[in-house]
Amino acid sequence: MKRFLLFLPLLVAVAVGVFLFAGIGKDPTKLDSALIGKQVPAFSLRDLKQPESMLDESLFRGEITLLNVWGTWCPSCRDEHDDLMWLAREKKVSIIGLNYKDNRDDALVWLDRLGDPYSTVIYDPKGTLGFDLGVYGAPETFVIDASGIVRYRHVGVVNGEVWEQVLLPVINEAREKG
Amino acid sequence: MFRIVCFLLATMASGMSFADVSAVYGFESRSEEQRYQELISELRCPKCQNQNIADSNSPISKDMRNVVYQMMLDGASNEEIVDSLVDRFGEFVKYKPDLDRRTFILWATPAIAVLGGLLVVVGVVVRSRRSGKAGPELTAEEQERAERMLAQRNQNGNG
DSSP, X not given: OHHHHHHHXXXXXXXXXXXXXXXXXXXXXXXXXXXXXXXXXXXXXXXXXXXXXXXXXXXXXXXXXXXXXXXXXXXXXHHHHHHHXXXXXXSOOOEEEEEESOOHHHHHHHHXXXXXXXXXXXXXXXXXXXXXTTOOSSOEEEEEOTBSBEEEEEESOOOHHHIIIIIHHHHHHHHHHO | OHHHHHHHHHHHHHHHHHHHXXXXXXXXXXXXHHHHHHHHXXXXXXXXXXXXXXXXXXXXXXXXXXXXXXXXHTTOOHHHHHHHHHHHHOGGGBSSOOOSTTTHHHHHHHHHHHHHHHXXXXXXXXXXXXXXXXXXXXXXXXXXXXXXXXXXXXXXXXX
């Protein structure tokens, strides 16, 4: 019994070590979205490219889409733009943009100059839909299934690797479930 | 002189950035303002992670403070306000997580540590008592000798 007590500190240290080791390598800045498994929040915002038309959450019905949150003020968005173009062109992915806390003129110039990967862009200058989605920094990319339910949120830049390893598996799973 | 001017400028600049953090909100009463301060100091900024939204200067914290203020004006309770933010940003934004299965260990750790400490103290005390009692008693001869020594010492002390 006494012998065993001598080993107690070692056991505690090993247990704590294992627990802490599991946390190494996790990126604490990437949070799971609180909306996973829930419907896209209701909204009513203007279309960036057609200012006279209003958009709402029914936009996400019918097919699996990526919802990409971007703004011209966001350097990483510039970084991922070419990859979004590639996804839209080569992979035929339907991408809806959320132009977040930006202004229309800058955004349109950006799309004109760099290309437009988005089927539709929601214009959210005050960031209201962004807030409801729990967006805390652009770029963020949500996977939304055909019935408008959020399946996944990726914080940070989308590129070929993220697409292959993260987004595509989620999309395939959403497809299987119907 | 130049240094003093620099210092003054720096002080003023720091004042300005502070003013930006605490945007001016009007409150009907002192207690409402206090409630607001408590709420924003208990909510965590999702972007900056180790700051509450009261301290943080990030745009998202600004938005969150705004929403807290608006909801207060609309007569929402503290719980409603916190829940609406948790619905959007996740449990992460609460500095005080709810007590449930996942967070049980987190909440129980202090109690477990105190209990463990108490057990150790009790163990040590019990053991020392026991060893004290179990100590060999003095024989009559030894007792006599001890008394003699004590008496001698007392005499020396007096003398």
